[in-house]
């Protein structure tokens with residue numbers, strides 16, 4: 001637990017600290033909801049410590065976030081949007097005016113306006129939510145398409161380079177630092193059997209068939225806040241990995257998190273399946289905004305869900321073999337449960353690939 005009162009003193013809060021609580025279910029950063037008394041009104045803010053093991057250059061992360069959020073706000077204000085500050089993340093400046101502050105241990109913190117009346121979901125509840133989430137991420141890609149200035153920083157190099165993720169798994173197997181490789185032979189074989197899938201998108205990026213775009217790269221369902229009453233996609237959050245990538249990585253991660261019948265760490269593998277109706281809502285929501293896709297991107301929409309789920313399973317397995325140093329875990333074996341869950345979903349996607357292709361073609 002961090003001293004949030006001390007952290008709050010690093011920012012221009014114009015309010016008195018009341019109380020703090022750990023918040024959300026993200027796997028990476030330390031996120032707190034902090035209540036303040038602002039001249040007699042109770043308001044809350046998000047204070048977040050950027051994970052220094054995951055983001056080796058957190059200042060680069062904040063330079064990207066500042067550029068993308070400023071661009072979004074400009075657009076919203078130019079459109080005369082009545083609630084512009086609820087539609088994009090807003091950084092509260094630190095005492096020195098920067099969009100971040102460094103604490104006494106050298107860690108980087110940021111403060112965001114708390115987006116009220118909206119929620120991020122770990123588990124999907126309706127097709128409408130799938131449609132709205134996908135539309136919001138599609139609109140986000142449209143927004144970043146006309147970002148001016150230099151190329152964004154690659155905050156995690158090769159983040160979705162799936163062949164390199166597979167190579168990292170092989171390295172983890174070879175070093176077997178936690179002594180777990182013997183117990184996960186079936187999972188290792190599952191990943192190895194799909195080596196050809198891993199390079200399908202990277203090959204088409206290398207050949208120029210699939211273009212590089214500025215993408216979000218972490219479009220899991222709980223990284224978009226949906227309005228609690230209308231379900232409308234209000235604000236895309238978790239912009240730490242917004243950088244050059246492929247639109248397919250974004251669509252694929254929506255499929256991974258919004259099309260399964262259950263949450264990503266359910267260990268009951270018999271409960272894991274694909275909801276084709278959810279998939280169809282994702283396709284329709286995404287395509288309603290992502291009007292810029294080329295033929296190769298469209299052709300790979302159904303496959304992208306399988307690719308990103310496979311990649312994520314490989315990453316969970318790698319972290320399990322390394323002794324759980326990357327993703328936050330809540331119980332022993334959590335990363336292995338997540339890996340098995342993702343691989344079970346890969347199988348469900350494989351079984352439904354033709355039906356998914358048909359849905360994309362019809363949309």
Ligand code: ADP
Pocket residue numbers: 023024025026027028029030031046089112113114115116120222223237238239
């Ligand atoms: P992580 O990288 O660890 O996933 P996120 O940036 O996604 O961190 O934040 C974790 C959670 O905190 C989100 O899933 C969301 O529920 C909540 N959250 C983050 N920023 C805000 C915000 N500005 N307003 C309201 N909730 C937020």
Ligand code: GN1
Pocket residue numbers: 025026027028029054217218220223238240241264312
């Ligand atoms: C992490 O930060 P969060 O919880 O939104 C991870 C994603 C994974 C996801 C799996 C920076 O997302 O890449 O797909 O967990 N983020 C990072 O749930 O590695």
Ligand code: MG
Pocket residue numbers: 026027222223238
């Ligand atoms: Mg998140």
